[in-house]
Amino acid sequence: MLGEGRRRAERGTDVVAALVETHGRARTAVLLEGLETVPRRELVHRGSTFTEMDLDAVLARRPEVALVDELAHTNVPGSRNGKRWQDVEDLLDAGIDVVSTLNVQHLESLNDVVERITGTVQRETVPDEVVRRAEQIELVDMSPEALRRRMAHGNVYAPEKVDAALANYFRVGNLAALRELALLWVADRVDEGLARYRGRHGITAPWEARERIVVGLTGGPEGETLVRRAARIAARAGHADLLAVHVSRSDGLAGPPAEQTPARRRALVESVGGTYHQVVGDDVATALLEFLRGVNATQVVLGSSRRRGWQFVLGPGVGATVAREAEDIDVHLVPHEHAGKGRGPVRLAGSPLSARRRAAGWALALLGPPLLTAVLRPAGSPPSLNTDMLLFLALTVGVALAGGLWPAVAAAIAGFLALNWFFTPPVHTLTVGQPGNALALAVFVAVAVAVSSVVDLAARRARQAARAGAEAETLSLLATTVLRGERALPALLDRVRETFGVRAVALLERAGDGGGWVTAGSTGDAPAADPGSAEATARVGENSVLALSGRVLPAADRRVLTAFASQAGAVLEARRLEEEAARARREAEGNTIRTALLAAVSHDLRTPLASIKAGVSGLRATDVDWDPEDEAELLASVEESADRLDGLIGNLLDMSRLQTGVVTPLIRPVSLDEVLPKALLGVPEDRVDLDVPETLAPVPADAGLLERALANVIENAVRHGAGRVLVTASELPAGTGPGRVEVRVVDRGPGVPGGAKERMFAPFQRLGDAPGGSGVGLGLAVARGFTEAMGGTLTPEDTPGGGLTMVLALPTADARRPGGEEGR
16 A cells, blocks of 8 residues: 555655554555655543544545555544544545555455454454445455565564464464455456456357356256256356356246245255346247356256157257257256156246236227127128128237237137127028138138237337347446446446336345345335345345346346446446556656666766765875875865765755655745855856846745755756856736746756757756766756746746756745745
């Protein structure tokens, strides 16, 4: 955390250490040096004084990034919030980014697992949902042996505590188990990212990055055998994911009566560590295949068909169809004692049309034929079979349009009987006297059934097209919201509820392995408190589930539901990649600066040190008798080199202060005629002409920073200019813009090309004078940094006739904010 804070500060980010616990560790304290630290708040509790993060002070300071250690910490009573992670949420709400730390044993979902492993109860925990909202989670991984070596070396605990810690909590087995928990928890986020990637790129073929075994259940007695076989396959595959799915038909036919209730099926699956799902589909095999592809399954376990031999005339069966179309998914057909003994009775079920249309169709099918018969058969009316048959056919088509297949079939049968009884000679009997009339009645029934089937199929295709259009629109909306960065949990849950038309949606997290469930967020009326009470679920993470209440979802909706479950992490993954790219750029920049610094240290700093060493060694030599003049010359050389070395080190320190953002000017009225003479102390008097009016008004600045900036600019002009350097100052009154005071340093040297002027201010930049020039190339960079810290500017201009002019401008007192600025 401290390393990340220092890297961001070096890039110019405003970083403060809101609270960092060093616990007396020297190496941690060293990393804290140079970072601005917010003083802690003192609280008295039960007669003792404690310190906590001063949340109000951090909010008032409003940095870009705050470093907050120990996210799971419980605050001392009297604090604004009970937990430190709640303080962090307040900082995030205020627009302050936070970098924090957390041990794996403090995750709420792993708390009881850690207790069983280590025998220690962790009282301080953080909800997993809080951690998962982080834009980036970095796992700091270390082998148990390496951590124990650090402890043995005294890097973690005091020497008197090391032996007890290594023998108890920090045993190799404990650390290995905690390490595995952390790796699995973070790996789950990688799995979510993979699902989002597949969804964005339309990849439906399974990727075997992680084994997922799906067992298909019918509700029959063979279910227990299939679940246990699938559990053994999952265990052999290295604790793969196990999912069980039951498909309910919605195409007008339902399977045999289920011998197990959904609650029994769910309990059976969860007892072996799997998750239970229920979907609906027009065709069981198609719905099952859609589910397999939606969850990226790698293997599917199905039971051998219970059909008797003659029943295969109706179709190849679900197992054979899935095996033929599964492509890269491995299919296991498991034999069982109920195979080939019959499927049981088949029940009629619903229609693709709405309940209102079905009711209207049945009403018209029951009442239409009698009414039409009464209209067409008044007393004494001669029969007209062709006309009557066309009218009954029109009635049947109307019933099909209104109510679908089965009401239309009922209307066709009723029409056939009415035509035969009332309109086909001999009337009032079911006997047909003429072969032509019998053929006409048969054609009537065939046409009626065919038209009804076409209407039913059209309704089914219209519903599927509408579903596909809605799915495409939803996925498009999801893609745009991810690109816009919409990731608020309440908005996401509301969108899920609206998209699938369910009563309520809840995001559930497991309180511990084998424990209960905690609601991380919910919307709607009476959301599910656990996955068992929900009609549809989607896995979000290792210990989190999206639970929908209100209706069972079709299998085709699983892909969209999975996309919703994965959306929350999409922006996090993108930002993680951005952070990695930014880190790579920072490392490249850091390498460049380090290379320049090494070059500067190896040459420019060693040169004055060599002069000092030579002078002092010569003066101390006992075999040389120095006369006073030579001795004075050596002392002068030593003094000159020491001054030069002091200036170089001063510039290095100043640049370090600027890059870490710890320069805090003390702004007050400063007279230039007091600052300029001090800035010229290190410059030969015969090289500088000074022209500063005595009537020049004071400027609001920090006297020390202004002196250093002017000294660096003037020394640079003297070093590179030819002849004398002119230093002038003038006040420009407020006209179209604010008033300011300008100090111009004019030299008659070779000047600087236009494209290179801004490069002069880069750290360790010496244009054309290396290696012969002195200095490390920081003078102008420090001068500009100090000037801008005081609210001024330092810009280069060409000197008329040749040379370079540096213009240092500061706003006058009345150009600053109302009320002045005494310091910041």
